[in-house]
Amino acid sequence: MKNYRLNRLFNEKSNRCLNVAIDHGFFNEVGFLKSIENIQLAVETVVDAAPDAIQLTVGQAHYLQSLPGKNKPTFVMRTDVANVYGQKLPSHLFSRMIEHPVEQALNQDAACVVVNLFQIPGQPIVADHCIQNILKIKPICERFSMPLMVEPLVFQPNEKAGGYMVDGDPSMILPLVRQAVELGADIIKADPTNDVNDYHKVVEIAGKIPVMVRGGGKVSDKEILERTKTLIDQGVSGIVYGRNIIQHENPGAITKALMGIVHDDITVGQALEFLK
Secondary structure, three states: OHHHHHHHHOOOOOOOEEEEEOOHHHHOOHHHHOOOOOHHHHHHHHHHHOOOEEEEOOOOOHHHHOOOOOOOOEEEEEOEEEOOOOOOOOOOOOEEEOOOHHHHHHHOOOOEEEEEEEEOOOOHHHHHHHHHHHHHHHHHHHHHOOOEEEEEEEEOOHHHHOOOOEOOOHHHHHHHHHHHHHOOOOEEEEOOOOOHHHOHHHHHHOOOOOEEEEOOOOOOHHHHHHHHHHHHOOOOOEEEEOHHHHOOOOHHHHHHHHHHHHHHOOOHHHHHHOOO
16 A cells, blocks of 8 residues: 555656645745745645645645645655754754654655754764654555654754755765665655766665755755756656745746656756746
8 A cells, every 4th residue: 555655756757756845934944935825826826837746844735735725745744843054053862753743744745754863963862863753654654554754864964064954975975875774664765866877876785775865055046956867867766846836936847847857758848948
């Protein structure tokens, strides 16, 4: 039955997925709210753009799931909340999972749940929280045939980069991705490597587990399309983009351009035509 839910997530032709993440409000950072201050409008805008999936929290899922019709994007539910993204970190860091996460996901008709696996310099307790979260949710996911997406994130030192700055060093990403697979991930959601041409190593280390790539900070249209094309050509199973879609001046056009690369293997030049 788990495969039935995965079939709702991945495109039937390409077996890939474009998931738009708009769960940023969970993390209590004012900078994360840009373009999603009106969450209902943000969800409706993304739905109109017609990606494969939308990633939301349990408290915002109704904006998607209450929409009529059967053709709306598939719901992916975030299950954990953390306070690790600020430019100035609090004295006590945490990553906490919501209560009864899989049952809540089932009640909201989610096809997948997602949980973080942080690696933050000098913060082994946060890594321990994440591992405990995964160890707790995995057997429940198996019991209810709910796919589990694990998000391995390697952070740069906060004093060096500040805030939401991830480390694209493959020597840091690869072992954490492998740990996520060993812990039972059904899908990996990982950052791009510093040199995106190295990303095939991430796909390889994950084995048969599909790898989806996070979008990160807002960049130019050409850069995000070129990066996406390079990643797709290396065997990734999809992308999970947030700000590069929801903060775009034309979310529908950029989504169509990205969908063309993800599902139809079009060139970057062809994708850019959607934006003219």
